[in-house]
């Protein structure tokens with residue numbers, strides 16, 4: 001058997017955040033549903049890029065999570081979303097920032113991958129979505145009551161995958177931080193900040209305070225560290241610096257050999273993983289459960 005030797009691996013997350021007791025079951029269920037969607041792609045011999053898009057679409061459709069439907073509201077009461085997808089094969093990136101009124105920002109990001117631009121934002125991003133036939137919606141359709149009440153747990157969703165051909169991919173999607181300034185760009189749209197994928201090393205997706213993640217360029221640091229110290233330690237070292245900048249967060253990563261790691265310093269981090277060795281998969285809400 002060639003490159004991946006039948007090996008595949010998948011990790012998804014539903015955000016580094018505080019999860020209230022009555023939201024825990026929904027977080028577990030949502031992560032497992034996303035895991036199932038990605039696993040179906042991978043076990044049928046599909047690509048890592050298709051797997052991470054499929055997983056993130058499930059999380060965007062689930063109002064439990066701050067991405068797509070259920071996104072946080074800006075200080076002006078609107079939903080502005082950011083999402084990105086990256087292929088480890090050729091370092092192709094597609095990202096959208098501050099996009100409004102589309103059902104699946106991750107799929108708009110995917111549509112940008114073949115283009116020269118790696119990130120489009122604001123009205124231009126929605127125009128691009130419309131031109132490419134992405135699913136548009138009324139902005140109100142994405143709003144859920146808990147976000148109106150500003151009780152929402154925040155953060156991003158994400159997925160990373162290794163397919164049986166040995167290719168890696170990463171995807172992120174977020175409604176951003178509740179009450180943020182209109183026009184704010186999340187780290188989740190910026191390669192080297194909220195995500196990265198490189199077949200020569202690994203793939204990762206982060207969640208947490210975007211400004212701090214971007215200032216520390218955490219994804220590029222994780223990629224630098226991963227070959228030497230493995231995915232989990234590579235996440236832990238730079239994420240441990242977040243509290244010094246007034247934030248917390250978490251991350252999922254897969255090394256090119258299929259080793260999966262995840263780490264967080266937020267109170268909870270909803271994570272599910274599966275692999276060829278453990279296809280049924282597992283879900284956790286924090287490291288204490290691991």
Ligand code: GLY
Pocket residue numbers: 155156174175176177186187188194206207208209210211
């Ligand atoms: N990490 C997502 C955000 O800061 O919006």
